[in-house]
Amino acid sequence: MSHASESVAIAQSVDAAPSRWEKFKESHYWHSFKKDRVAQISFTVFVLFVLAALFSPLLAPTDPYDLASIDIMDSEIPPSWSEEGEDRFWLGTDAQGRDLWSTILYGTRLSLIIGVCAVLLQAFIGIVLGLTAGYAGGRVDSFIMRCADIQLSFSTMMVAIIFLAVFQAAFGSELYQRLALIMLIMVIGIAEWPQYARTIRASVLAEKKKEYVDAARVMGFGSGRIMFRHILPNTLSPILVISTVQVANAIITEASLSFLGLGMPVSQPSLGSLIASGFEFIFSGSWWITVIPGIALITLVLVMNLLGDWLRDVLNPKLYKG
Amino acid sequence: MLAFFIRRFMQAIIVMFVISVVGFAIQDNLGDPLREMVGQVVTEAEREVLRDEMGLNDPFFVQYTRFIGNALQGDLGTSYFFKKPTLDVIFAKLPATLELVLGATLIVVLVSVPVGVYAAIRPQSWFSKCAMAFSTVGISIPVFLTGIGLIYVFSVELGWMPSYGRGETEQVWGSWRTGLTTADGLLHLILPSITLSSLMLPLFIRLIRAEMSEVLQSEYVKFALAKGLNPMRIYFLHALKNTMLPVITVGGVQIGTMLAYTILTETVFQWPGMGFLFLEAVNRVDTPLIVSYVIVVGAIFVITNTLVDLIYGLVNPTVKLAGKSA
């Protein structure tokens, strides 16, 4: 549920006071949002996804984790609108006889949890290191940024695959399946920190030159206070833009790892593992097990990317390039 | 030039060293070689003697030195499963992966450069808008879903394309078996290459368009216009050359990503390359093979990144090859 409280926290910080809400309604963001049809649709769809994830236990007709409620005789039933479909299963069932609609709801929930938590971790590590590098400068800076370069050149996917594969080989798949959720969050969270660190560092370097930072220093504030109270708030818009895109990327990474069998187990499928489990049945004509969760995944990632694009255009932060 | 090369080379060596430590640490902690060699019947005392003989009780540093010594002689151990030297096993699969990467790279370069440049020159045109919409959607589709989608449409529904494997291959030289020389091999290469390129294509279209638009705003392009030059010369010489500099840098980083995604592509298409081999090795807990894969892939990363840096240095006159970059 941590992602839920997070989104609530963000929402509260945006409209904490009524005066702020008024200000927000007058602002350039709101105006551009009102004009941009794509942003509106993306936002609506995204909110629907978040609601579906939050309330999946209430929305889902069956509990896909409850083995007792699953009947293997129900396996591979096509969606209800096709000829052989049954009304009991709106989107059909997967190879194990689970209701696909319920499984997708729970899978979306898992994908979002992993995406949001991994990005929170990335942001935490990246912001701390980026602030330190930008503010301290000198050797500390060049060491941190060199590490970031090398880490980036190895690609998250490669690091994640090798790490998870070795972990799985070392501890056996049973233990692995129990720890999969945490492992995925950790791996994706740790591997992507350079994105944040570079952007934060770039904005810190830009902000550091400005007079208010000198003023704060002259007034005798410590460097920790200057960084967190003065510089950090000014780097929020790039952080917001990156975060949207990073959650989308984390969801894709998670799905890819799950597809390789290095992510969520089939008994507790995320969208990725659901697609993987359906892949072999595509050749026998049971397309829905793969295609429907696939569409859900693409839609979720697409609306987040579109929102990210919109935010980037509106906030127009100087992002780190390259 | 020489100083730049040496500096870059030293950096490569340091990264390789770190990779070798990681590889060795995996080997050291993953699985017991004795179990694979002697089975369950040998007593604990006998095992201890064997361990001593094999040097498994030596200090970490001694073992690591031995590991590096062997590695430098091209010996990274013997695969438990194939009962052959791991490097032989990996190099037998390397051509398949390289051909896949080559196919994808060709698609990316041949499509993203013209499309990105056109989208920057005529941002308002119908084609540019479509290309940008395509790249936003493309960036949101995971690679394995692209592969599954292509298989479903072109193999299952239409039956035009093969859905797995490399097809017919031919021995070219040494142990290199290629699919590039046979029609069947090329046909098998199409879908996997498109799948792998789908990762980079949207990214590069966006990048080239963004860089190119920025360059087109620059003073030197305006000055070139004021000189009365042909627009084609301005776009494809003045602007493109400057656009390609950041693209080369990003491209270098993306080679690593591309290599990682060969694992996904090879899994979807059961393409008998290194990535597929690696996942099999993981499932069989074939430790020497896993370690060798990590080291070989690490080496490929380091070599390509070094090469890209050198190319960048050669293309960009403002990088003084003797010293720091501008």
Place this chain on the structure above:
Amino acid sequence: MALLSIQNLEVSFGLRDGPVKALQNINLELNRGDRVGIVGESGAGKSVLGFSILNLIAKPGFISNGKVLFEGEDLVHASQKRLRQIRGDRISMIFQDPMMTLNPVLTIGDQMVECLHAHKKISKKDAREVALQKLQLVQIPSPEKRLDQYPHELSGGMRQRIVIAIALIMDPDLIVADEPTTALDVTIQAEIMELLLNLCEQHNVALILVTHDLGVVAQVTERTVVMYAGRVIEQGPTDEIIKAPQHPYTQGLMNALPQNCLPGQLLNQIPGSMPNLQNIPQGCAFNPRCEFVKESCLKERPDLQSTATHDVACFKVHPERSELLSTGNGSDVKERA
């Protein structure tokens, strides 16, 4: 026939909230060998004027009205092909910042000879020879070596000399120089300006010098055009304008020159700053900053009127006109509102 004749030129920028006029009602005539200075603060529209001569205004800007006649040929409606023939050949430009003007990834030689190849059939060897001559003309030491160097290997002053050499490479009739010395070191500014002046005199090239520096204008040009908020507010022979500026804005600019201040005294600044083109004040655009402002200045915009020596747009200079207007004719006010 005049070499260049700008008639009633109007340039607009299509912004999100509708078009904004960056230049209005500009008239200027130039004969072969004439040297004209265009002066104003940044934002006055002087650079836009420079670029509009070659029809090189970047989007979202466009020439919305008027004519630019070059030897009688209208460049506003000329084809792209015809414009390319004229640009760099008959009319060339010198840009503000030599650090940004030259392409960083092409050699000096390439950037010089490509201009020759674009405009005439010439062998590679001959083109290189011409480039070499021009480098000698702009007094670059060891020109042979420069041809194969990249811009970043040269200093700012050196690069501006090369830009001048490129501008001269086709022996043009007119050079438009947009703040050619602003980005340079103070010590080099005078050198470059003198070089430019000498070359124009020697080759009988007309020069339009866009600058914010009245001192430079006094040194180089014969005629001066002072611009404010997209309009000409004073124009005439440079001597007259320097000797007896009429418009309060020009007077302010003159007073602001360091040589017109006593040692130890603060520079005489004009208070306030140039209005944003999207909300130019009603009446005279200069009225918020003018110390002589009167009621009529707030209502009606003064037109350019001739005095004994030159043209000025100010009610202080033409009081009779302001009285005429203050008796009630407010049509122009309505149009602006």
